[in-house]
Amino acid sequence: MTLDDERQTAIDARGISKAFGANAVLDQVDLVVTPGDTVALLGPSGCGKTTLLRTIAGLERPDAGTVSIDGQLVVGPRTHVPPERRRIGMVFQDWALFPHLSVGANVGYGLSREDRRGGRVEESLRLVGLGGFADRMPSTLSGGQQQRVALARALAPRPKAILLDEPFSNLDTALRVQVRTEVHALLTQLGITTVFVTHDQEEAFVLGDQVAVMSGGRIEQQAPPAELYDHPASAWVARFVGDANLLVADADGSVAATRIGPVALRSAASGPVEVLLRPEQVLVHAGQVEDLGGAAATVELVEFYGHDSVTIVRLDDGTELRARTAGAPHVRRGDRVRVGAAPGATVVGFDQRTTDSPTSAVSSSA
Numbered sequence: 459m460t461l462d463d464e465r466q467t468a469i470d471a472r473g474i475s476k477a478f479g480a481n482a483v484l485d486q487v488d489l490v491v492t493p494g495d496t497v498a499l500l501g502p503s504g505c506g507k508t509t510l511l512r513t514i515a516g517l518e519r520p521d522a523g524t525v526s527i528d529g530q531l532v533v534g535p536r537t538h539v540p541p542e543r544r545r546i547g548m549v550f551q552d553w554a555l556f557p558h559l560s561v562g563a564n565v566g567y568g569l570s571r572e573d574r575r576g577g578r579v580e581e582s583l584r585l586v587g588l589g590g591f592a593d594r595m596p597s598t599l600s601g602g603q604q605q606r607v608a609l610a611r612a613l614a615p616r617p618k619a620i621l622l623d624e625p626f627s628n629l630d631t632a633l634r635v636q637v638r639t640e641v642h643a644l645l646t647q648l649g650i651t652t653v654f655v656t657h658d659q660e661e662a663f664v665l666g667d668q669v670a671v672m673s674g675g676r677i678e679q680q681a682p683p684a685e686l687y688d689h690p691a692s693a694w695v696a697r698f699v700g701d702a703n704l705l706v707a708d709a710d711g712s713v714a715a716t717r718i719g720p721v722a723l724r725s726a727a728s729g730p731v732e733v734l735l736r737p738e739q740v741l742v743h744a745g746q747v748e749d750l751g752g753a754a755a756t757v758e759l760v761e762f763y764g765h766d767s768v769t770i771v772r773l774d775d776g777t778e779l780r781a782r783t784a785g786a787p788h789v790r791r792g793d794r795v796r797v798g799a800a801p802g803a804t805v806v807g808f809d810q811r812t813t814d815s816p817t818s819a820v821s822s823s824a
């Protein structure tokens with residue numbers, strides 16, 4: 459890595475390993491965050507997301523690996539810069555404010571007297587759209603406003619980056635979407651480097667410029683959301699970031715033969731492979747017109763979501779597939795249909811025909 463590359467890295471964690479007793483929680487994890495980017499750490503419960511976040515913050519000491527923040531080494535074989543000297547703002551799950559302190563006192567809590575006198579509290583509150591709120595008590599604010607105060611408190615010391623641990627998990631569904639949109643707008647406007655932990659794929663995709671998918675103490679893939687969705691590095695990642703139809707196929711260059719006919723591949727391959735078709739790439743034609751190609755199937759279930767519908771079909775060979783179409787469904791349970799594929803399947807692995815069960819092609823996201 460050249461010096462220039464280093465300057466372009468806000469957070470650079472390399473080879474981070476950490477065990478709690480016999481429990482190896484992080485296994486040589488690399489995480490690189492570009493200045494101004496928001497990176498989501500996405501993974502199932504217990505995969506090590508919070509431990510990685512706490513390691514970057516300095517609240518956890520890894521057994522191996524290095525961490526640099528803005529090019530400065532903060533974790534290394536003989537280095538452990540304490541959390542308060544890393545210039546990292548941390549916001550915890552509950553965004554907890556001190557209830558007996560005013561909004562201003564909450565935001566100024568960790569600041570030097572100099573900074574407080576220099577107007578940093580009001581400046582931070584203005585940044586989150588709460589200028590003039592300093593004298594209010596937290597209990598008089600809405601849930602969304604309280605979260606913005608917590609964000610202002612994290613921003614007040616002018617950190618180089620902020621870390622958020624499951625920032626929306628304590629909110630009910632309606633408030634969650636609203637606060638998420640507000641925080642998204644704020645982070646975009648502030649352009650501050652952010653890493654946040656979530657187990658919610660939608661949250662990771664909406665907020666993350668990059669999403670790092672974690673499993674069992676490793677990062678399986680780090681990429682922008684659209685790339686993760688279209689080009690998952692493995693069948694596991696494919697399933698974790700959305701609904702996935704996985705089909706065994708025989709690839710011959712840019713086309714693969716599957717049980718629903720030939721499918722155009724996103725990138726060339728040859729021989730036995732496993733391909734991913736997202737539900738929106740599975741086409742369901744009403745009726746039994748052989749000319750349509752594809753395979754014969756029966757509609758098992760139709761789910762109407764308003765903006766789109768999901769149709770679960772069972773091919774005559776027993777394979778179950780999930781198809782998504784815009785708007786209301788055009789078929790009903792029990793209908794005989796033909797099923798084909800839109801172009802653009804992704805190879806996610808090699809054919810594991812020996813272990814593949816014909817009914818296991820459908821996987822719902824976690």
Ligand SMILES: Nc1ncnc2c1ncn2[C@@H]1O[C@H](COP(=O)(O)OP(=O)(O)OP(=O)(O)O)[C@@H](O)[C@H]1O
Nearest residue numbers: 478481483501502503504505506507508509510657
């Ligand atoms: N201080 C600790 N002492 C012992 N074990 C710990 C400690 N902190 C975390 N662990 C264990 O490490 C594993 C990973 O925990 P971590 O909180 O990093 O996972 P996570 O992916 O954030 O999970 P969740 O989404 O459930 O919070 C878990 O098995 C957890 O029990």
